[in-house]
Amino acid sequence: MDRTLNTTITSTTTMMSISSITTESLCQDKFQQQISTNISCSEHDENNFQIATGDFNNDNRVDLVYSCRSNQNEEIIVLMNNGNGTFHNSSVLLLSRSDWITHIYVVDFNNDNRSDVFLIHGSNFIILLSTDNETFEYRTELTNKYISSINEVHIADFNNDNQSDVLLIRNTEPNENLIVFLGNDNGAFQTQIMVSSTKISKAIHTAVVYDLNNDKILDIVISFTQLEKNVCIIYGRGNGSFSSGILLFERDMIYAVTLAVTNINNDHYADIVICDEDSKHVYVLFGSANRTFQTQKPFFTAIISFPYFLFIDDFDNDNQSNIAFLYSLYDFECKIYHYHNNSFKRNEKTVIKSLGGLNTVIGRDINNDNYLDIILGTVNPNKIYVLFGYGNDRFYSHMVYSGEYQLFPSWLAVGDFNNDNFQDIVSANYDTMLIDVFLYKRECSIA
Numbered sequence: 001m002d003r004t005l006n007t008t009i010t011s012t013t014t015m016m017s018i019s020s021i022t023t024e025s026l027c028q029d030k031f032q033q034q035i036s037t038n039i040s041c042s043e044h045d046e047n048n049f050q051i052a053t054g055d056f057n058n059d060n061r062v063d064l065v066y067s068c069r070s071n072q073n074e075e076i077i078v079l080m081n082n083g084n085g086t087f088h089n090s091s092v093l094l095l096s097r098s099d100w101i102t103h104i105y106v107v108d109f110n111n112d113n114r115s116d117v118f119l120i121h122g123s124n125f126i127i128l129l130s131t132d133n134e135t136f137e138y139r140t141e142l143t144n145k146y147i148s149s150i151n152e153v154h155i156a157d158f159n160n161d162n163q164s165d166v167l168l169i170r171n172t173e174p175n176e177n178l179i180v181f182l183g184n185d186n187g188a189f190q191t192q193i194m195v196s197s198t199k200i201s202k203a204i205h206t207a208v209v210y211d212l213n214n215d216k217i218l219d220i221v222i223s224f225t226q227l228e229k230n231v232c233i234i235y236g237r238g239n240g241s242f243s244s245g246i247l248l249f250e251r252d253m254i255y256a257v258t259l260a261v262t263n264i265n266n267d268h269y270a271d272i273v274i275c276d277e278d279s280k281h282v283y284v285l286f287g288s289a290n291r292t293f294q295t296q297k298p299f300f301t302a303i304i305s306f307p308y309f310l311f312i313d314d315f316d317n318d319n320q321s322n323i324a325f326l327y328s329l330y331d332f333e334c335k336i337y338h339y340h341n342n343s344f345k346r347n348e349k350t351v352i353k354s355l356g357g358l359n360t361v362i363g364r365d366i367n368n369d370n371y372l373d374i375i376l377g378t379v380n381p382n383k384i385y386v387l388f389g390y391g392n393d394r395f396y397s398h399m400v401y402s403g404e405y406q407l408f409p410s411w412l413a414v415g416d417f418n419n420d421n422f423q424d425i426v427s428a429n430y431d432t433m434l435i436d437v438f439l440y441k442r443e444c445s446i447a
Contacts, residue, residue: 029388030443050067051066051428062417076117095126100122116130139186152169153168170204207259254283256277260312284323296342311363316393366422374389385397410429424440
């Protein structure tokens, strides 16, 4: 297969307005260039397309790694950033076509300040260690009966040895649905630890890894599926094993389709935020010193179906986390809730008319004004928006990209692709077979 990268550069400067806006400053936020690079896959199968960002050669540039299926192999392709939004091919790894690549993550496994690649390929997981000449060392291939039916992968240090471990969340039979593999400093792994107890012998929907009780040991918050509605906590012991599960509700009543952990009320204890799919209410469970959680009166969000997102960050720079509820049915709406005096309140909501189906939400300060911005990706049609924040729950909208109706949604990420200290946007779409980099430029005039 010809591995020559085809690159196209297009100028884009679209702007639009939405409700909840204020007077704009003398600076204009623009994405002036769209740099397109072809995806080098011979088979058109979105289900086998995985992509991630990293810095594989320690040059402080955002590189890409993606997987796809060719006529004879599963392929891993690494694109090194040239510093201007374009890329050059670094390496191609060929794997057996007999299995699918289902997950790809980027982590520095050997602490050499270069990103490494973690893959799940069938019932194997593979570690590719980056070297100093833009190549990769095929270090680990671990085959295990538990590496199957994987819903989620969490990579973190579960035994406090400053090495990356791997937690697999499996959609499988009871007591074999949480598996931890403890890592060594050379990209290898010890024998797995099975996290099992009668309290977690249910089908898992999602999980969050967080230090809940400030003991510098990672714990796990788990939400179960719609058939077994509840939320469970297991506390880490510091050696890769965990306590028995503690259910947070007395009966199976909460389908926490969206789950987050943060400190809402600035009391130094982690709080759990849950969006219940059935009632459309958001529950905040406030943590305390004795490992218990107190449920705050829930607040209603909207009568909607999918898709919606729960996004938590500090939107007004008061050093306190806020809860943003974003959804799109016909129009896009964003509601931001602030916690004050033991209750949640919100200001005017943000609305974009006829946005399309919401697919991706990313929070980042794009323009370095110290206010949080929101990047939105939609499907049918495929569009990319940036809501530039003013720090007071008000935004103005910039439409970065508008494409045709496409079968598959785009993957989105944010990073500085041309070393100008501003954040840019990268998207990859399997319909267009293109990776697009949208370079941000801030233009200011003197009053």
